[in-house]
Amino acid sequence: MKNAIGREIPETISGIAAIKPFAGAFATVPEMTRQAPKVKTIKPADRKLVDNLVEVFKKIPVTDGMTLSFHHHFRNGDGVVNMVLATAAQLGLKNLTVALSSVFPVHAPIIEHVKNGVVTGLDTNYMSGPVAQAVSKGLFDKPVVLRTHGGRGRGIECGQLKIDVAFIAAPAADEYGNLNGVEGPAACGSLGYAFPDAQYADYVVAVTDYIGEYPLSPISIPQTRVDYVVKVECVGDPKGIVSGTTRITKDPVGLKIAETAAKVIQATGLIKNGFAFQTGAGGASLATAAFVRKMMEKDNVVGSFALGGITGYMVDMLESGLFKKLMDVQGFDLEAIRSLSTNPNHLEIGADFYASPFNAGCAVNQLDVVILGATEMDTDFNVNVVTGSDGVIMGGSGGHADAAAGAKVTIIVANLLRGRLPIIVDKVLTATTPGETIDVLVTERGVAVNPLRADLKEKFLAAGLPVKDIQELKQLAEKIAGAPKAVKTGEKIVAVVEYRDGTIIDVVRQVEG
Amino acid sequence: MDLRRSMLFIPGNNPGMLQNGGVFGADSVILDLEDAVAPMEKDAARFLVAQVLRTVDYGVSETVVRINPLDTFAAVDIKAIVPCCPDAILVPKVESAADIHQVAAMIAAAEKPEQTPVKIIALLETPCGIVEAYHIAKADPRVVALALGAEDYTAGLGAMRTKEGTEIFTARTIVINAAAAANVQSIDTPYTDANDEEGLLADTQLAKRLGFKGKLSINPRQIDVIHTVFNPSLNDIDWAQQVIHAIRKAEAEGSGVASLNGKMVDLPIVNRAERILHLAELLGLMGGEK
Numbered sequence: 001m002k003n004a005i006g007r008e009i010p011e012t013i014s015g016i017a018a019i020k021p022f023a024g025a026f027a028t029v030p031e032m033t034r035q036a037p038k039v040k041t042i043k044p045a046d047r048k049l050v051d052n053l054v055e056v057f058k059k060i061p062v063t064d065g066m067t068l069s070f071h072h073h074f075r076n077g078d079g080v081v082n083m084v085l086a087t088a089a090q091l092g093l094k095n096l097t098v099a100l101s102s103v104f105p106v107h108a109p110i111i112e113h114v115k116n117g118v119v120t121g122l123d124t125n126y127m128s129g130p131v132a133q134a135v136s137k138g139l140f141d142k143p144v145v146l147r148t149h150g151g152r153g154r155g156i157e158c159g160q161l162k163i164d165v166a167f168i169a170a171p172a173a174d175e176y177g178n179l180n181g182v183e184g185p186a187a188c189g190s191l192g193y194a195f196p197d198a199q200y201a202d203y204v205v206a207v208t209d210y211i212g213e214y215p216l217s218p219i220s221i222p223q224t225r226v227d228y229v230v231k232v233e234c235v236g237d238p239k240g241i242v243s244g245t246t247r248i249t250k251d252p253v254g255l256k257i258a259e260t261a262a263k264v265i266q267a268t269g270l271i272k273n274g275f276a277f278q279t280g281a282g283g284a285s286l287a288t289a290a291f292v293r294k295m296m297e298k299d300n301v302v303g304s305f306a307l308g309g310i311t312g313y314m315v316d317m318l319e320s321g322l323f324k325k326l327m328d329v330q331g332f333d334l335e336a337i338r339s340l341s342t343n344p345n346h347l348e349i350g351a352d353f354y355a356s357p358f359n360a361g362c363a364v365n366q367l368d369v370v371i372l373g374a375t376e377m378d379t380d381f382n383v384n385v386v387t388g389s390d391g392v393i394m395g396g397s398g399g400h401a402d403a404a405a406g407a408k409v410t411i412i413v414a415n416l417l418r419g420r421l422p423i424i425v426d427k428v429l430t431a432t433t434p435g436e437t438i439d440v441l442v443t444e445r446g447v448a449v450n451p452l453r454a455d456l457k458e459k460f461l462a463a464g465l466p467v468k469d470i471q472e473l474k475q476l477a478e479k480i481a482g483a484p485k486a487v488k489t490g491e492k493i494v495a496v497v498e499y500r501d502g503t504i505i506d507v508v509r510q511v512e513g
Numbered sequence: 514m515d516l517r518r519s520m521l522f523i524p525g526n527n528p529g530m531l532q533n534g535g536v537f538g539a540d541s542v543i544l545d546l547e548d549a550v551a552p553m554e555k556d557a558a559r560f561l562v563a564q565v566l567r568t569v570d571y572g573v574s575e576t577v578v579r580i581n582p583l584d585t586f587a588a589v590d591i592k593a594i595v596p597c598c599p600d601a602i603l604v605p606k607v608e609s610a611a612d613i614h615q616v617a618a619m620i621a622a623a624e625k626p627e628q629t630p631v632k633i634i635a636l637l638e639t640p641c642g643i644v645e646a647y648h649i650a651k652a653d654p655r656v657v658a659l660a661l662g663a664e665d666y667t668a669g670l671g672a673m674r675t676k677e678g679t680e681i682f683t684a685r686t687i688v689i690n691a692a693a694a695a696n697v698q699s700i701d702t703p704y705t706d707a708n709d710e711e712g713l714l715a716d717t718q719l720a721k722r723l724g725f726k727g728k729l730s731i732n733p734r735q736i737d738v739i740h741t742v743f744n745p746s747l748n749d750i751d752w753a754q755q756v757i758h759a760i761r762k763a764e765a766e767g768s769g770v771a772s773l774n775g776k777m778v779d780l781p782i783v784n785r786a787e788r789i790l791h792l793a794e795l796l797g798l799m800g801g802e803k
Binding site: 252253255256259417444445464479480 | 733
């Protein structure tokens with residue numbers, strides 16, 4: 001069957017319970033109640049501190065077929081996922097599902113656990129590196145579920161992603177289970193992606209290498225939701241957890257795109273007091289923020305909030321009075337951690353608060369403008385951020401589809417030519433974010449406006465921006481680099497791409513080799 | 514009027530930058546075979562630039578190739594590049610009219626019969642070149658501009674290069690004067706600190722005040738600042754329109770003398786006003802629309 005953007009979705013997919021095709025960004029209305037996790041009690045003399053993971057596995061107990069969840073704030077420095085899965089393998093457990101909000105190269109040991117039958121399912125929002133490559137080649141018997149950050153929050157909250165045990169990698173904990181991300185050798189800042197896990201999992205285990213005095217303060221995840229605390233030697237490599245600093249690109253083409261994107265934002269008329277903004281941590285996104293900042297300073301604009309992954313650059317804008325608040329679901333550098341721990345206007349929010357479509361209002365709905373990237377875009381403005389030019393999984397939506405749906409204006413910034421490949425194609429290999437939620441594409445060779453936004457096109461033309469039809473941009477790219485050949489994929493579905501509301505927007509098929 | 518507010522250098526051995534050179538909106542792109550290219554890469558860069566001239570669309574940007582000096586690879590560069598139809602050749606280290614005669618002859622020999630004549634921009638970057646500026650500008654009809662290269666020039670003087678540019682003041686005024694006298698354009702030396710936007714702005718404003726018509730650029734990030742300075746301001750356009758109105762009114766009244774705000778409007782003023790309006794029209798700045 002074809003979904004609302006014309007993607008062919010099988011009516012049944014082995015290993016996936018219910019297939020509901022994508023019907024439109026806001027077409028699906030929930031008809032369920034929030035799930036309720038198991039109710040427990042603990043006596044005054046009971047202790048939560050456990051000597052090692054094996055003991056925790058036996059106390060709960062963790063059994064075959066369970067779903068274990070993890071968050072990704074430690075990024076490529078994470079040691080907890082591998083530690084927990086090694087324990088599961090040591091105890092002979094089988095058929096586990098790993099619900100890890102993002103998978104990084106450091107998680108390569110998952111591959112062996114799949115081959116040995118310890119892990120048979122993966123549920124994630126983003127993956128790169130060896131696991132993503134192995135998944136693309138058919139590592140799992142059943143498809144991996146690729147969600148959005150908000151969609152994962154929704155899935156947990158609504159019981160579609162039922163977590164038996166949440167393992168929370170905690171930079172700091174006290175012995176009674178209060179946790180935060182701003183202290184300890186593995187400080188990572190916000191723990192926002194773990195908030196729904198902590199709220200709805202049947203059991204919550206904090207894994208930490210830093211035990212602070214009770215009561216730990218500030219508290220990100222409270223003792224009332226944490227069943228056990230395990231002290232380990234080391235939860236990961238701090239070098240992979242934060243990047244130190246995130247820098248504005250110096251690439252002239254990237255800067256040209258960023259400057260044009262800032263002019264596009266200015267032309268929308270949204271840069272005024274109360275302006276709400278989200279951009280990524282990449283060099284080009286930060287460059288756009290830098291140009292926007294100049295405009296805000298020039299016009300004495302004070303924004304209401306900046307959202308999403310927070311960088312030192314955004315912290316500086318907060319501290320300079322350009323934004324009143326930061327809403328932080330994930331910190332990217334040391335400055336973000338420092339600010340979160342000291343500035344009351346820097347708010348730590350959960351994934352559901354950030355972007356779940358099925359609650360009484362998430363933060364992305366309040367955005368004026370979001371800047372996002374793309375690996376491919378088609379002439380209907382559908383965006384692919386999952387698969388690369390070879391069909392191999394190299395990313396995922398993360399918050400892409402969420403922010404695109406929520407913001408008043410969604411801008412994709414991308415090089416028209418990525419190396420030797422045009423970014424605009426007739427049909428994206430994998431649809432991640434529907435075109436109806438994308439308003440503008442900004443490239444180094446022109447700006448394309450979604451025909452649904454004729455109002456914006458008029459404003460951009462009036463501002464003298466280089467507006468071009470998306471077909472014209474596509475032809476321009478193909479004139480320089482030629483039209484890329486379509487990627488050939490196999491029949492086996494290796495991943496389903498879930499839209500934020502739980503419907504299936506696309507599937508990813510196996511690549512050869 | 515050939516617009517050369519900004520002339521952007523692009524290394525001739527960098528395919529990615531050559532492919533994207535047209536996206537920055539520079540009035541001219543200078544595909545560089547000289548300083549940006551190591552001696553062992555000269556052959557490859559020459560071949561690459563020749564291919565780029567045939568295949569890459571630089572849009573509204575004029576294509577200029579900086580060849581190597583006459584005492585190195587100039588002859589082989591010209592032979593390879595000129596048939597690929599660049600708009601102009603930037604000749605480094607020009608020191609005399611004879612240098613221009615030599616280059617013009619080589620260009621003429623390499624040109625295909627049907628192609629638009631290739632222009633010459635002379636880069637003056639030695640004390641001798643500065644002394645000979647006027648003769649160089651007048652040496653051949655192909656010469657359309659004199660450009661100043663201050664780094665080599667100050668090395669030749671034995672002077673310390675500074676951001677303020679006191680040491681190149683004389684050279685700047687000589688180049689501007691010689692170019693104006695020969696009725697060609699004068700292009701200022703690049704501002705070499707690509708991270709200092711304020712310094713670039715001040716240096717470009719000085720160049721414009723002195724009379725330069727444009728500026729060489731070593732980084733695409735400099736283009737917008739340079740254009741902002743060299744674009745006529747709304748005040749400039751307003752003044753120029755008043756001048757033209759005054760002169761037309763005087764002509765209609767049969768008077769050879771016009772005045773504006775109590776000052777006589779003579780031919781140089783009319784010429785300046787016409788140049789501003791022409792530039793404003795080319796840039797779409799007329800009528801205060803932007």
